[in-house]
Amino acid sequence: MPLAMSGLILVALAACAVLLLGLFRPQLAYPATQVFLAAAVVVELMTGTSSGHWWGGLFVQDAFAAFIKPVLLVVSMAVFLYGRPMVSRWPQGEYYTLGLLAVAGMLILTSAGHLLTLFLGLELMSLALYAMVALDRDNDMASEAAMKYFMLGGLSSGMLLYGFSLLYGITGTMNLQAMALALGGAGAPGSAVVVALTFALAGTAFKLGVAPFHMWLPDVYEGSPAAVTLFVGAAPKVAALVLLARLVGQGAQANLAIWQPALMVLALVSMAVGSFGALWQQNIKRLLAYSAIAHMGFVLLGALAGSEAGYGASIFYMTSYAVMSTAAFGVVLVVCQMAQTERIADYAGLAERSPWLAAVMMLTMFSLAGVPPLLGFMAKLEVIRAAVGAGAVRLAVLAVLLSVVAAFYYLRVVKVMYMDAPTVALGRSPDVTVPADIKLVLGLNGAMILLLGMMPGHVLHWCQQALRGFLLPS
Amino acid sequence: MNVGAGHLLVVAAVVFAIAVAGFFLNRRNVLLLLMAIELILLAVNTNLVAFAYQHGDLTGQAVVFFVLTVAAAESAIGLAILVTLFRNRGSIDVEELGRLKG
Numbered sequence: 001m002p003l004a005m006s007g008l009i010l011v012a013l014a015a016c017a018v019l020l021l022g023l024f025r026p027q028l029a030y031p032a033t034q035v036f037l038a039a040a041v042v043v044e045l046m047t048g049t050s051s052g053h054w055w056g057g058l059f060v061q062d063a064f065a066a067f068i069k070p071v072l073l074v075v076s077m078a079v080f081l082y083g084r085p086m087v088s089r090w091p092q093g094e095y096y097t098l099g100l101l102a103v104a105g106m107l108i109l110t111s112a113g114h115l116l117t118l119f120l121g122l123e124l125m126s127l128a129l130y131a132m133v134a135l136d137r138d139n140d141m142a143s144e145a146a147m148k149y150f151m152l153g154g155l156s157s158g159m160l161l162y163g164f165s166l167l168y169g170i171t172g173t174m175n176l177q178a179m180a181l182a183l184g185g186a187g188a189p190g191s192a193v194v195v196a197l198t199f200a201l202a203g204t205a206f207k208l209g210v211a212p213f214h215m216w217l218p219d220v221y222e223g224s225p226a227a228v229t230l231f232v233g234a235a236p237k238v239a240a241l242v243l244l245a246r247l248v249g250q251g252a253q254a255n256l257a258i259w260q261p262a263l264m265v266l267a268l269v270s271m272a273v274g275s276f277g278a279l280w281q282q283n284i285k286r287l288l289a290y291s292a293i294a295h296m297g298f299v300l301l302g303a304l305a306g307s308e309a310g311y312g313a314s315i316f317y318m319t320s321y322a323v324m325s326t327a328a329f330g331v332v333l334v335v336c337q338m339a340q341t342e343r344i345a346d347y348a349g350l351a352e353r354s355p356w357l358a359a360v361m362m363l364t365m366f367s368l369a370g371v372p373p374l375l376g377f378m379a380k381l382e383v384i385r386a387a388v389g390a391g392a393v394r395l396a397v398l399a400v401l402l403s404v405v406a407a408f409y410y411l412r413v414v415k416v417m418y419m420d421a422p423t424v425a426l427g428r429s430p431d432v433t434v435p436a437d438i439k440l441v442l443g444l445n446g447a448m449i450l451l452l453g454m455m456p457g458h459v460l461h462w463c464q465q466a467l468r469g470f471l472l473p474s
Numbered sequence: 475m476n477v478g479a480g481h482l483l484v485v486a487a488v489v490f491a492i493a494v495a496g497f498f499l500n501r502r503n504v505l506l507l508l509m510a511i512e513l514i515l516l517a518v519n520t521n522l523v524a525f526a527y528q529h530g531d532l533t534g535q536a537v538v539f540f541v542l543t544v545a546a547a548e549s550a551i552g553l554a555i556l557v558t559l560f561r562n563r564g565s566i567d568v569e570e571l572g573r574l575k576g
Contacts, residue, residue: 116537123544127551134555143559144571150552151507155497157548158514161541162490165518165534169483169525174533219574 002054004061007044007069008107010036015100022093030084033096034077037103041073053113057175060113067466068110068242068315075235075322076103081441082330083227085337095135099231102128106239112246115164115174122160122207125239126153129232133224145223152206152216160203166196167251176251180472184254197258200247201266208240210266210300211273214293218277221289226336229285230329233292234322241318244303245311245470253471256306263304264395270297271399275406284332284344287409288325291368294406295321301399302383305390308467313382316463320379320452324367327445331361334434334442344413349422356439358417360446367449369410370403374453382460482524490517504559504566508552515545 014036022029048066053059080099087095105124112118130153134146168174170192171182183193205213221229248259274294281287299321302314332342334357339346351358367376380403387396452459493513500506519538526534560566 116533116540120540120544123548127544127547130551130555134558137558138562140562141574143555143562144574146555147504147559147571148574150555151497151504151511154511154548154552155494155514158493158511158518161515161518162521165521165525168522168534168537169528172525172529172531174537223574 002052002059002061003047003050004052004065004111005059006047007040007073008104008111010040010043011073011100011104011107014040015097015104018100019093019097022091022097026092029092029096030080030087033080033100036100037073037077037080041070041077044069044073057113057177058117059111061111062470063466063468064245064470065110067462068238069107071319071322072103072106072110072235072238075238075326076231078326078330078441078445079231079234082326082333082438083230084438085435086225086227086333090135095132095227098128098132098135102132102231103235106235106242109239109246110242113176113250115168115176115179115251118176118243118246119157119161119164122239122243123157125236126157126207129153129236132228132231133220135228136225139225141223142225142228145220148216148223149220156203156206156213158203159199159206163196163198163200163203166192166199170196176246177472179251180253183252193252193255194258197248197252197255198262200252201259201262204240204244204247205266207243208237208296208299209293210296211270211293214270214273217293218286218289221292222283222286222342226285226329226333226342229288230326230333233288233325233329237292237296237325238318238322241299241303241314245314249303249306249311250471253306260304260306260390263300264392267297267300267304268395268398270294270300271402272297275402278406278409281409282344283342284347284413285342287344287413288328288332291406291410292325294402295368298380298383298399298403301387301392301395304392305386307386307390308470309464310386310390311470312460312464312467313386315466316456316460317379317383319459319463320375323445323448323452324364324376327360327364327442327449328368330438330442330445331357331364334438337434344416345420346423347413347416348420350417353422356443357434360442361417362414363446363449365410365413367453369407371407373450375449375456376453378453378456378460479524479528482520482527486517486520486524489513489520493517501568504556504568504571507568508549508556511552512545512549515541515548 018029018032021032051061102125105121108117109121112121130146130150133149134143136142171179173179209217271294274290278287278290299314299317302310302317367374370376370380384396384399493510497507497510519541522534522538
């Protein structure tokens with residue numbers, strides 16, 4: 001058994017343990033989850049460097065997985081922390097069990113060198129997420145959101161799998177490395193590869209939430225309870241990018257001519273839909289959903305280069321986005337607790353009511369918009385540089401213009417918080433004490449956006465290192 | 475007539491097309507959407523078996539078992555969500571799934 005599997009096994013065991021704890025000692029479910037996840041981070045950092053391939057590529061450990069896995073685990077820890085006050089009103093064991101199962105799915109996906117584990121990891125993650133959205137059983141909107149998520153998610157898994165079966169038919173193998181060699185060889189029939197990759201890409205785009213496959217995303221973000229939206233919006237996005245990188249970047253690396261135009265179209269449509277769609281939104285969660293769609297377009301800008309540097313830029317962007325999205329939803333959750341509202345208009349006066357909360361939100365919004373000294377700017381700079389390097393200059397120019405459009409709605413949130421008079425919701429709400437640990441981590445999260453933006457060197461270097469040797473030498 | 479891998483692929487493609495069409499044309503019942511998703515996975519299984527036969531390779535047939543298991547888990551979760559939806563709404567009409575809009 002590979003040593004590199006220890007972290008994954010630990011998380012899977014944690015899911016079982018937390019399920020039992022939830023039955024007998026529900027109040028221990030949260031601390032146990034955090035302890036297990038922290039232990040898994042340590043284990044991953046210690047064993048992650050022992051790279052190799054096992055069981056015909058079913059499990060792979062490389063520099064890429066060694067970088068992504070701790071990121072996934074740390075992001076999930078922050079998410080569980082922010083969600084705790086809201087989750088304490090639900091059956092707690094179930095929430096944390098489903099969360100841990102989803103994390104286990106993401107870890108499997110990250111270490112997949114074979115279509116089978118790619119599919120199984122993705123499904124373990126997705127099935128846990130569908131159930132999590134429906135967890136608040138008496139919530140009418142959550143049930144509807146769960147149904148939509150499940151239906152479109154199921155359809156996209158089916159399309160992805162149909163693409164997988166065609167790729168297997170063309171190449172005779174499900175191992176990604178062998179597949180890359182077979183697809184690059186002269187024997188692969190061109191039109192069949194186009195059909196197979198179309199299905200696989202459509203399924204991946206669904207999971208990533210890229211327009212025009214984004215229909216589920218705003219409804220799921222708005223309908224789910226905020227603690228679940230927070231979870232759905234952070235780590236699973238990173239996992240979806242991993243799926244793209246493993247499947248398209250590694251498996252179909254020789255077929256750049258087929259998927260590069262497709263990714264360009266997806267990136268452009270996604271940035272446009274995300275930037276214009278959010279302009280009229282009144283609900284903060286729906287706004288952040290459209291913002292997610294736009295950011296996924298930017299992530300594709302790096303990936304469409306198809307080079308190790310391009311994927312490095314994409315991974316850096318996605319990691320930064322996970323940090324920013326976690327901070328944004330962290331604030332949304334606290335405001336939800338304070339004033340029971342998700343309307344943007346009700347954020348008026350937040351700066352007076354809670355200056356530090358408004359400051360974190362402001363930093364996050366500026367960063368999402370891509371204002372210079374912050375993390376979001378560095379991330380955008382890197383992916384645009386990658387796109388220009390790949391010759392997509394016009395697309396890069398359009399990306400910059402669309403990010404100007406998007407800046408409007410981020411700035412609107414800041415304007416409402418700092419300049420508008422408080423509405424009834426926030427003005428009359430009772431005092432809610434925010435737990436000290438949430439305050440601390442939210443503050444750290446905001447500080448990270450500022451500091452990593454000013455000194456991105458280390459993280460950027462790690463991202464580039466993680467992709468070294470990711471593609472076959474051609 | 476000899477039934478070969480090619481015939482199976484055509485059947486799978488037809489089943490897949492029926493399922494996707496059913497998914498988008500159906501405006502009545504959520505249960506039918508669940509069936510369409512199952513049908514897609516069955517088309518995939520037929521494909522995998524046909525290709526495994528063609529290549530003389532067992533991987534495809536082994537994967538079918540995993541897909542079947544995942545399909546079972548998926549429909550269990552789908553039906554559970556359907557039950558919560560019915561308890562909250564008193565209906566499983568597709569047309570009623572439109573309250574989240576914007």
